[in-house]
Amino acid sequence: MEGLAPGGPPGPEVRLSYKAEFSTDRGATFATNSLRFATEAEAALYARDLASRWLAVTDFRTAESCVDGVTHEIADGTLRRLEYSDLAARRARFEQRWGLER
Numbered sequence: 014m015e016g017l018a019p020g021g022p023p024g025p026e027v028r029l030s031y032k033a034e035f036s037t038d039r040g041a042t043f044a045t046n047s048l049r050f051a052t053e054a055e056a057a058l059y060a061r062d063l064a065s066r067w068l069a070v071t072d073f074r075t076a077e078s079c080v081d082g083v084t085h086e087i088a089d090g091t092l093r094r095l096e097y098s099d100l101a102a103r104r105a106r107f108e109q110r111w112g113l114e115r
Contacts, residue, residue, distance in 0.1 A: 034060075
């Protein structure tokens with residue numbers, strides 16, 4: 014499966030993921046952490062949850078990340094870090110579901 018390469022054609026190693034970004038100055042600037050999700054919905058769920066617990070957050074959003082691979086998932090309402098074997102299994106399920114098997 015090919016990934017999206019910033020500023021160029023798809024590359025073999027770059028995978029699209031989604032990240033949560035947070036602002037403490039009403040959206041003038043945003044910061045993120047290293048958590049990356051396979052879907053925008055997972056990133057949004059994580060952002061909403063974290064923003065509800067942090068007092069200084071004034072805004073949050075999700076953004077695509079073409080540089081970082083998926084590192085976490087939310088399954089059954091629980092945030093879980095993915096290990097390499099989890100990532101390989103998740104990728105295989107995705108490729109099978111969308112007919113992208115090699």
